[in-house]
Amino acid sequence: MRYIDEFRDGELARAIAAQIGRELRADRRYHFMEFCGGHTHAISRYGITDLLPPAIRLIHGPGCPVCVLPIGRVDLAIELALEHKVWLATYGDCLRVPASEGLSLLKAKARGAKIAMIYSAADALELARRHPGEQVVFFAIGFETTTPPTALVIRQAAAEGLTNFSVVCNHVLTPSAITSILESPEVRSLGTVPLDGFIGPAHVSTVIGSAPYEHFAREYAKPVVIAGFEPLDVMQAILMLVRQVNDGRAEVENEFTRAVTRDGNGKAQALVSEVFELRRSFEWRGLGDVPYSALAIRESYAAFDAERKFALETRKVADNKACECGAILRGVKHPRDCRIFGTVCTPENPIGSCMVSSEGACAAHYSYGRFREIAVKAAA
C-alpha cells in the first residue's frame, strides 16, 4: 500500500533504533508518554518496544475516548434506550463499556433496547431520516478528531429541519487532559511518575494543529513531538524526544508534517465552535472532574441536544474498587500492577474501561503484550 508500507519498513526501524541507542545518555532513563490510544495500539501491534533500548520507557496516556468515558455517561445512554425508547446510535467500541448494575449497551440491546452500531456520524443522521416516526439519539464520543463530523450532522439536521434527531455530546479536549496529567501530584510534586516528554496526538493534531501544545512545552518544560500513527512515526518521534531531552530543550516539534500544520484545520475548527461551546467541567474516568475539558452543544442548537431534550441528569458513579483504570490512565500504574488484570477483568468481561477498547492500555497489553510476562520457549 502506498503511503503506508513506507512507514512500516522494518529495516528503517532497526536503523532508527540503532540511532536512538547511540544517542542515549548512559546515566539516565527516558520516560515518554504517548497520549493517544492510536499510538498505544501501534506500539503493541507492531511490537515497537522490542526494538527500543531498555532505557526508554513508554507510558500509556489517557487518549482513548472509550476508556475515559465515565460510567454515569454510559448509564445515561442506557437510560435513553431502555426508558425513553429511542434509537441509540453509537460507535462499536462504546457498546461493551461496563455501566451500572452489570449492564452495557450491548446487554441493554439484548433486553430489547434499540441500539445501532454505526461507523460514522452520518450513519446516525441517516438512521433518523429512515425512521421519521422515532427519536434517534447519537451518543457522540471522541477527542477533537471525531468532533467536526458530529458538528456537521447537527448542522445538517438543523438545515433539514429534522425533529427526531439529537446528540449526547461527550466530546473531550486533548489539551485539558494533558494539563490535568501535568498538574497531578504524581507528576508535579511527588515525582512518582517521571515524565520526560510527550508523543503528541496524530489525528487530533490534524484538526487543532501543533500550536495548542506550545503552552505545555513552555509552562511545564516538557518536550512534545507530534507523531503519526505508523510505527516508523513513533520511532522517529522517540528519537526526536531523546534529542530534546539530551539538549535540555522543551519544544513542540512536528514529526507528522505530512498531515499536521501549526494552525490545524481552520474549517473544522470554525464548524466546531459554531455548534459547540466549552463545558465548565466534565468527569473523566481516571482523571475525575477536569475543568473546561469537554464540549456541550450551544444554545442555538439546543433542539439537537439530547441532554436538554430528554431532561437528562448525569449521575456520578464510582468505579469498581478493585479497578486500577484511574491510576493506569494517569501513567501511575502499569496494567500488570492491577490485581484483577487478566483474571477477573478480561476483554470478554471487562471491569474497567481500559480493557474495553483495543486502544485501552489494558486491552492492548492483554491482546498483544502479555506473553512478555511469561517465559516462552520455542520448539527446538
Added chain:
Amino acid sequence: MTAMDDSRGKAGKSGYVRPLDFKHGRVDMTHGGGGRAMKQLIEQLFATAFDNEHLAAGNDMARVRLPPGRVVIATDSHVITPLFFPGGDIGCLSVHGTVNDVAMAGAVPVYLAAAFILEEGFALAELKRIVESMARAAREANVAIVTGDTKVVERGKGDGVFITTTGVGVVDERIDIGGARARPGDAILLSGHIGDHGMTIMSTRESLAFGADLRSDTAALHGLVAAMLEPVRAAMLADPARGIHALRDPTRGGLATLLNEIAGQGGVGMLIDEASIPVRPQVEAACEFLGLDPLYVANEGKLVAFVAAEDAAAVLAAMRAHPLGADAAMIGTVTDDPHHFVQMATRFGGRRVVDWLTGEQLPRIC
C-alpha cells in the same frame, strides 16, 4: 423435502395444479404447512434441482450405502447478509461450508442433508437462484443432497433464508487427522490469501459500501485435501508421526482464531511470520481504512495444515500444484508452549501475541 410421491402433481387434468410462479411469487406460510403447497415447492424446486434417486423415492429420510472407512459427520448453519455476493451466494456457501468441515478430517464427502428456514414473503425467484446454486455446487463437489426439510417462519422472524446442511463422508480407518495432533515442530501451511470472503461481504454492507475488486473465495476443499494427502499417504500409514497431523479451514474468526483453537486443542504454541502470510493488496487496503486486522477476517475457501516438518515441503508442493492452493505458503511452526500462545514475528521486526478475537471485530474510531 419430506412427503413426496411419484405422481409429481400432474395426474391428469383433474389434478392440475398451477405451477409455482418463480418470477413474481413469494414464500407464504402454506409452503411450510405440510399441505399441497409445500409438496409443490419440494417437487418443483428442491427435488428437481437436486435430482437424485434418494429424493425421488419420496421418503422422510435417505437410506444410503457408504464406501468402507470411518464415517465423518459435520453440520453447519448458514446465515449471511447479503444472500448474494461477488463470488457466490448462500446456496453454494452452504454446500462448501459443510463439505469443507468433513474434508478437514481428510475425508471424502459423499452425502448432504439440507434444512431450509424460509421467511414469509421471500421471493421465489431468489429461492430458486439459491437452490440452483446449491445444486451446482453439490454436483461440482460430487456430493448428493439426499434428504432435507423446509419450514416457513412469519415475516420479520427470519432473514430471507437460513440453510443448515449436514455432511457425511468417509475416511480411511488408518488416517488420523485432528486438531489435538498438532505437535511442536510441525510446519504451518496456509493454502492461499486470507480475508477475501470477509472483506467482500463487508464491502457490500449498506453502511460501508466501498468499491473494491474483491470476490469471496468460497470453494469446496476436499479435492485440495486429497491432493495434499497423495504424496504422504504411504508415509502416514507406515508411521503415524509422519505427514498431515491437523487440518482446519479458517472461516469465522479468521486465521487467528483457527491458530488459537488448534493451540488449545493440541496443548501447543505457535510462532508465525507476518511477512509470509498472503494477503491481497485490496484486502489489506480495505482492512487498513476500516481499522480491521486481516488475521481475524473470514475465509470460505482456505485451509491450514499442520504437517510433520520432514513432510512439509512435499505437502506444500502438492498444494501449490492444485488450483485452490496455488498461493500456498508456509507461515510458521508449532512451538512448545504451556500457555498455548500464538505469537507473531511482525513485519516491522517486533513480536506480539495473536489473541482470540474479543466480541466482534470492530472498526477503530480514532
